[in-house]
Amino acid sequence: MKLNFELFNPKGFISEQQTDLIITVVALLLIAVIPALVLTFTFAWKYRASKQSKFTPNVSGNTKLQLGWLGFLILIIISVGTLAFKNSHALDPRKPIQSEKQAITIQVVALEWKWLFIYPNSSIASVNFLQFPEDTPINLEITADAPMNSFLIPQLGGQMYAMNGMKTSLHIMANEVGDYRGFSSNISGEGFSGMKFTARASSDRDFNAWVETARISSGSLNYNELAKPSKNNLPTTYLVAQTDLFDSIVMKYGEPIHVR
Amino acid sequence: MFGRLSLEALPHEWYTLGAVVSLGLGGLVAAIFLSKKKLWGWLWNEWLTSTDPKKIGIMYIIVALLMLFRGFLDAAMLWFQQAVLNGTSYGLSADHFQEIFTAHGVIMVIFVTMGLMFGLMNYIIPLQIGARDVAFPFINSLSFWLYVAGAIFLNLFFVLGGDFSSAGWLAYPPLSGLEYSPGVGVDYWIWSLQISGLGTLLGGINILVTILKMRAPGMTLMKMPMFTWATLCSMVLIVSTFPLLTATLVLLSLDRLIGTHFFTSTMGGNPMMYVNLIWMWGHPEVYIIMIPSFGIFAQVVSTFSRKKLFGYSWTVASLIAVTLLSMLVWLHHFFTMGAGANVNAFFGIMTMIIAIPTGIIVFNSIMTMYQGRITFGTPMLWFLGFVSTFSFGGMAGVMLSVPAIDFQVHNSLFLVAHFHTMAIGGALFGIFAGFSFWFSKITGFKLNEKIGKAAFWCWIVGFFVSFVPLYVLGFMGATRRLDQYDPSTGWQSLFIISFVGLLIIATGAFLQVLQLIHGFLKRNENKDLTGNPWEAEGLEWSTSSPPPDYNFAVIPGTNKIEEFHMPKNTPIGIYVSGFVFLVGFGAVWHIYWLTALGIIGAIICVIIRALDEDTEYKVILK
């Protein structure tokens, strides 16, 4: 059993930058936290009553010191704030990732209680298993036909809510071939803890082979049957005849709300 | 006739039956004891119907401690499941597990921390500002009983069956809507929050007016003790945000009761609006429970350093800044809902800015120790515990406020560890500090410091053993609220360490109970005769311990002994909240005549009370 510190073991274009960001922010914040702790325990020790050191009971403030501390905190928050602002844009989950390779769109539907992944260009779909080629930008379009879920593969990038009648998007790109843990991070009912899947980044060849196999060997998808509540579903692939399946799921709830 | 309530709904699981039986037995024992000692009249006349904020304060604390016991058991069950029972067939079912963490959250935030805070405020605030009473004694009693009614609602399913909500402590639709949660659970949740929230709102208005209008002559705003200042800020937040909770819950219950479409996914409803509205209350809510602790710590550190508080006006300004800013950051709870980069960045940066005034509050407390004569009474230890935990919790908070980081750790155990650090290390440690600080004032006898310190060490060690593994699990990508996880992740060892931490905390809690029992048994030896055992400053220390009903014979700042009026006790607060309880009960089980009856009853009681001119008695001191 090997412990995997997924947040410090990033394998994706986005998640690598997130890890760097986490480390930078922690370092910046420690600049304020460490002095506070050191001062606290130094003072507590140095000015303990039994020691009878210098005693100034009537000192009730020091404007210079206050301003200094205030300025110090403001500087730290400005630097963290700048990082936050820049990276909100740089790592915006809605922003397509630039790459020489053609991006692949995969549509994600959170169901009760499994993930359905639709590959609109390949006319196949899979449940609780997601495969895509490495070093290729993946555009995920996300919706739900279930209570709200959150789609997350920590080693590849951030998470995004999956909501009824709404379409959200997330962009990821894997830097390395491998199997990564994906799951829902938002409580969505009884089968919530079983809403996990393997996200497999493979070589282009393996990916194409997988698609071919799925095309040949899968049965066709009966969406209404699949959408019924079920738990801990095993990975399966399907043929999808309906080209606008994803849109019809979004539209099912009336006029769609595009999250802006 | 009885709506959805039928025999099948009555409890039949072993744990609910067990709870019913033990509740019944406990009640029976208490009843026999009270009858034997002929204490029923005393209980009713002196306590339950009391309008004395000191007695109401004590009752708040007792109820809150009972709820703490239940909330703690819930936590233990959750952790036991994740640490020991994961992957076995003996564990809790998913639904049951989810009900427990939902209840745990609601209990700890709404009923434990709020209850303990209101208890301390009721007791201490009038004393600190030199008043004999609060502004509206009857409403005070009503607030308390509404809080009790809410607490009963939360536990009612044990006795009456149905389930509790399994939709998380803030019950996001559509999961909490009729389609996915058709049972009574979410309705129990709604009414528990609604009724106790009403009590909180009334209590907030009451204490706010008390502080603004009833300070003794000479106590200007900038002379108020820090706990009073912090309470004032907290109450401002209550009156500014609890109305939002009330309205939002009404909308959610209309969706469930009469088929409106506010938060449904169909017919134009918008669940995202609920998420916004509930956090516009929910985020300030965590500051409502946090801010009073800042005030307590400021007073504790100044008392135990034998010094004036460093930078009083800076601390006041910072408290006000935190209060205002906390209303502008709600969106950071759902960066992952797909808002644009600019919106996310704005709310993230607003959130970080709160760290500045908070940092100043902590810094001022630390500087107060500089060149002081520090003694390490139990309250002071809680303060040091606060600084050590809160610094890390605050750091985690700023990390979470960076949207790009939040995309990774949102809903993870890192988040869980963060808010427990704030709620335990910040709010709860503050309450414990205040509790040990003012205990002798409230009871008239002192507690054993040795046991108190041992309890503190258990809490602080247990805290780190319990929550450091959760931060680590968060970095391993462990999400929260999982009733089952894949054993191959290797998380179990960390969950086990965390569970050991919980046992250490439990030892600390046990020692606190022991300290109370010990103190009570030795109460005659440890009398607080001076009224000021810590040699602290402040009006509350100028009167006897415990203070007389009227707090001060002579109002501080005046010099004439006058005759004055005090409020009579009244049972109407109990009646009103009883009827309000029926309103909610009828709504949960669709027994609409009962709802109507409750409304009419409550209105009649309020009218009777409003028309009563004989609500006070005269006190003439000799």
Added chain:
Amino acid sequence: MSHTETHERSLLGFWIYLMTDLLSFGVLFATYAVLSPNTAGGPNAKELFSLPFVLIETLILLTSSFTVGLAMLAVFKQAKQQALIWFGVTFLLGLTFLGMELYEFNNLIAEGASWERSAFLSSFFTLVGTHGLHISVGLLWMAVSMVMIWKRGLTPFINSKLTRLALFWHFLDIVWIFIFTIVYLLSYV
């Protein structure tokens, strides 16, 4: 404790309560603003509401705000008879307003435009209905107050309560002006 002190405290408390109530209405207004375009294929505001009818409703409520002012003037002058008359007039105006609102609701439901039809209608009924509920509470309060004036006269104890009743009534008037503007007038723009 003197009556003035109690009165001042209650007045401050009541002002704060009114502020909290305003915030609750704020949620309902915001909800209406967000959801009013979401008619889910059902009727929209323009098709449903009759402006002249609502204008009459509005004028009636405005008048009642004026008459409650006259009633309070009578209270300050300690003119019991006059106070009773003006409160009575206010009560009747309020009752008429409530009756008209219920009539409008009834018509809407009969046309199939109930709160179940769409999110827009849910938010409409809740916003306007909550105001109506407040009016009902005000009417009950006023009825009880009139009995008390008649029985106990204009004592400081009663007058203090009447001050708050009048405040409450003016408050509902202001909220209605917002409803009239946002719900009814804007649907015609």
